[in-house]
Amino acid sequence: MPTKIAAGNWKMNGQQTDISELQLISKAADQLDCRTIICPPTTLLGNATKFCNEIFIGGQDCHPKPSGAYTGDISANMLADMGASYVIVGHSERRTYHGENSTIVKAKAEAAIAADLKPIICVGEKLQQRESGDAIEAVSLQIKGSIPTNSEIILAYEPIWAIGTGVIPSFKEICQMHDAIRALLTKNYGSSGQKISILYGGSVKPSNAAEIFSATNVNGALVGGASLKSADFIPIMRALAKS
Ligand code: PGA
Secondary structure: OOOOEEEEEOOOOOOHHHHHHHHHHHHHHOOOOOEEEEEOOHHHHHHHHHHOOOOEEEEOOOEOOOOOOOOOOOEHHHHHHOOOOEEEEOOHHHHHHOOOOHHHHHHHHHHHHHOOOEEEEEEOOOHHHHHOOOHHHHHHHHHHHHOOOOOOOEEEEOOHHHOOOOOOOOHHHHHHHHHHHHHHHHHHHHHHHHOOOEEEEOOOOHHHHHHHHOOOOOOEEEEOHHHOOHHHHHHHHHHHHHO
């Protein structure tokens, strides 16, 4: 069975004082039968790993190279050195604002694995692709281009039009997409593909989490806005643990 994962992506949010929110999330995670991962901004990694022992910490991006003259970038080794265990790669905000294509995303995922981090590889279709009936094809192409040969990965399906908008796909659309992703991962990795956690992301809230988690091939969530406050994120973790 894939591990149930509640992952929070804090994006470019959070100051040192917000570690107290993380501590509340960490305390709640101790009681629950699911894995909690928070990916805070790099500036909070040190205190997050120091003060929040019941959760796993991840980065939000890494460079494909282990070191070098890349001003402003951070490598997977550096994240591991800070105590991180995971790293998000290929988030749609990186693909859109930093021009990252699937070839770059795959190189980043490989760099993460080489540094003993588990990559959370994000894929998702644009609204236009959803409306023209091409969502599954678009996501399948992204997956084929972005996943490394090593199956030690987490896949996050995040329809771009659902991120931060409050709009989510229908339950049927979520099921269809996650079933298609499972079939593709199984084709690619054999039985290991059946153990990969497939997360749904895009406007997950305490009010819709239980329904989303009831889909067979949804093994958790990658949560943006609702992961910033423990009062929002803990109910999502609880819904997952109960699912
Ligand atoms: P959201 O973001 O939950 O705020 O929609 C999800 C994400 O971008 O990972």
